[in-house]
Amino acid sequence: MSNNELRKNLGKLKDLEIGGRPQGSWVSANRDILMSQIKPMSVASREESSSTFSYYVRYFSSVLKNGVLKPVGAFAVVVLTMLGYTAMSSIASASLPGDAMYPIKTASEQVQLALTFSADQKTALQMDFIGRRADEIQTLAKQPDQNPVAQAKKVSQAAKTIAQDVKTVKDSLNKISAAGDKDGIVQLAKTIDTKTLEVGQTLATAQKDLPAEVKVNVAKDMKDAIKTNDDTGVTALTVIVDNYKKGDSGISDAEVTSRVADHIKTVENNIATADQAAKTLLAAPQISNVSTTTIVNVLKTVVDPTTVSTSSVSNTATTTLQAIAEKPQQAQNIIDLAKDSVEKKDFGAALTQIQESKNIVTDVTAGVQAVSGAIQADINASSSAKTDVPSTSTTSTDQKSSTSQSTVK
Amino acid sequence: MKSPFSDKILFLKITKLDPEAYGQFYDLYIEKIYRFIFFKVNSTTDAQDLTSETFLKLWQCLKEGKEIKNLNSFVYTIARNLVIDFYRRNARREQETIDQEELNKIPDETDFLQKQDVDAQLQGVLGGLDKLKDEYREVIVLRFLNELSISEISGVLGKSGGSVRVLLHRAMKTLKESINEQ
Numbered sequence: 292m293s294n295n296e297l298r299k300n301l302g303k304l305k306d307l308e309i310g311g312r313p314q315g316s317w318v319s320a321n322r323d324i325l326m327s328q329i330k331p332m333s334v335a336s337r338e339e340s341s342s343t344f345s346y347y348v349r350y351f352s353s354v355l356k357n358g359v360l361k362p363v364g365a366f367a368v369v370v371l372t373m374l375g376y377t378a379m380s381s382i383a384s385a386s387l388p389g390d391a392m393y394p395i396k397t398a399s400e401q402v403q404l405a406l407t408f409s410a411d412q413k414t415a416l417q418m419d420f421i422g423r424r425a426d427e428i429q430t431l432a433k434q435p436d437q438n439p440v441a442q443a444k445k446v447s448q449a450a451k452t453i454a455q456d457v458k459t460v461k462d463s464l465n466k467i468s469a470a471g472d473k474d475g476i477v478q479l480a481k482t483i484d485t486k487t488l489e490v491g492q493t494l495a496t497a498q499k500d501l502p503a504e505v506k507v508n509v510a511k512d513m514k515d516a517i518k519t520n521d522d523t524g525v526t527a528l529t530v531i532v533d534n535y536k537k538g539d540s541g542i543s544d545a546e547v548t549s550r551v552a553d554h555i556k557t558v559e560n561n562i563a564t565a566d567q568a569a570k571t572l573l574a575a576p577q578i579s580n581v582s583t584t585t586i587v588n589v590l591k592t593v594v595d596p597t598t599v600s601t602s603s604v605s606n607t608a609t610t611t612l613q614a615i616a617e618k619p620q621q622a623q624n625i626i627d628l629a630k631d632s633v634e635k636k637d638f639g640a641a642l643t644q645i646q647e648s649k650n651i652v653t654d655v656t657a658g659v660q661a662v663s664g665a666i667q668a669d670i671n672a673s674s675s676a677k678t679d680v681p682s683t684s685t686t687s688t689d690q691k692s693s694t695s696q697s698t699v700k
Numbered sequence: 701m702k703s704p705f706s707d708k709i710l711f712l713k714i715t716k717l718d719p720e721a722y723g724q725f726y727d728l729y730i731e732k733i734y735r736f737i738f739f740k741v742n743s744t745t746d747a748q749d750l751t752s753e754t755f756l757k758l759w760q761c762l763k764e765g766k767e768i769k770n771l772n773s774f775v776y777t778i779a780r781n782l783v784i785d786f787y788r789r790n791a792r793r794e795q796e797t798i799d800q801e802e803l804n805k806i807p808d809e810t811d812f813l814q815k816q817d818v819d820a821q822l823q824g825v826l827g828g829l830d831k832l833k834d835e836y837r838e839v840i841v842l843r844f845l846n847e848l849s850i851s852e853i854s855g856v857l858g859k860s861g862g863s864v865r866v867l868l869h870r871a872m873k874t875l876k877e878s879i880n881e882q
Contacts, residue, residue: 292879294872300825301844309826311735311845313748318730321752325726329759330719545708552709
């Protein structure tokens with residue numbers, strides 16, 4: 292057997308189980324097990340690090356349980372009293388807009404900001420607080436028992452705060468960048484880039500989870516929050532790319548690519564969600580019963596005419612929505628160009644394309660959410676009007692209404 | 701892997717503890733690591749257990765923030781160490797003393813020629829591999845079955861490129877002689 296034959300035969304072995312090829316069923320089952328093992332590990336570590344108050348509680352309970360250290364209990368009480376303010380702030384940290392403790396939470400944040408003197412630390416801290424607002428919206432979105440009007444008001448309040456604060460962050464970033472602190476600005480831009488991606492994902496999930504009656508009333512504020520957040524994220528990434536191009540900031544080629552790739556991936560996820568939502572809306576039987584004027588009026592409040600042409604806001608409700616439903620594909624085409632730009636390492640072009648694609652998706656998502664919310668609200672209103680009228684066929688009306696709701700959602 | 705460029709992105713994501721990226725890493729490495737272990741322990745069940753343990757252990761190392769310069773070498777090192785522990789545990793059970801450094805001599809008596817429906821030439825190759833000492837078998841598996849480059853193998857084995865080339869040459873020569881003797 293020649294050397295070449297021997298190498299060829301060794302190569303053939305790898306396709307055989309006896310040559311060490313694992314069984315496909317085991318590979319896949321083992322993957323599932325591994326993923327289930329590592330996901331809780333990453334979540335647990337994040338939760339552990341975030342809950343400082345629970346750490347204090349666990350620590351003090353363990354100390355006081357120890358018999359030898361019982362006399363320390365009295366001292367602990369004094370310490371606890373001194374820590375009162377911290378503890379109260381920690382408890383208030385779980386509060387939501389509209390809760391009694393919420394003003395303590397925001398006041399505590401303002402104190403923290405006021406006591407932070409470094410401009411870049413202050414900006415990073417503000418990004419943390421923006422993340423909290425996004426989490427609040429997500430929590431509110433999952434509370435179905437609330438009064439829809441009050442819930443919409445709270446969501447709007449948090450969304451407006453995000454839009455405002457994230458714009459402040461962007462302005463600060465530009466100021467610090469202009470001041471010329473290369474090391475500081477790159478680190479800050481990295482933090483902002485990572486945080487804005489997280490906030491964007493949280494807001495996108497919350498937007499999906501919001502009850503239909505709330506969606507229509509918060510569509511504009513949510514869209515503004517998402518768009519301003521995206522804009523700030525892309526600005527941060529631009530700072531990173533600019534410093535990378537200068538070549539003296541210690542940013543590696545792989546890191547820039549990874550960060551740009553993260554944005555592309557997020558936009559692609561949002562495109563898929565927007566596409567699905569638009570198609571579901573178009574397939575809903577209630578569309579034909581809704582007047583074009585209603586849809587046009589709803590769209591006008593949320594859709595940017597430069598992104599979704601006003602000429603498409605015409606004809607029937609279905610054709611209007613069909614024009615919007617084609618936009619995700621357009622956004623996907625642009626993001627494909629962004630991928631090519633990344634391959635060519637033309638990160639500047641990739642950023643422009645990412646921003647363009649993001650704008651289209653944000654508009655489509657907001658438009659579809661608002662229209663589906665309006666249709667749902669319309670169905671709910673007519674359904675409650677019908678149930679007010681004494682009728683012998685109440686059950687069948689409710690069933691029809693329930694079926695309609697599930698279709699639109 | 702698609703390209704060294706996409707490797708770097710994947711490794712960056714893994715070091716950021718991205719479970720999805722780790723899933724991709726698993727897909728890329730599962731076959732290689734399983735094969736690497738399989739040829740050392742000669743048991744499907746043990747190879748499966750040790751492979752699972754390897755991937756879990758690597759994730760734990762990443763979580764603990766261990767400095768990893770070369771993920772490729774690191775994952776093979778974990779697998780090697782787990783095989784060492786495996787034999788050590790088995791040795792304790794059998795009340796035998798086995799020197800950790802002499803690990804490469806342990807599976808020499810393994811029988812890779814189970815009742816498999818493979819052609820005569822492949823059976824000859826398997827028989828030859830069976831008779832090789834672990835050090836030779838290991839380098840052949842890494843080079844010709846797992847298709848690692850010389851520099852990657854030198855990272856895994858902790859030897860210089862020259863030593864790996866010499867080792868590989870000797871291993872192939874011995875394998876050929878062993879096949880011809882059959």
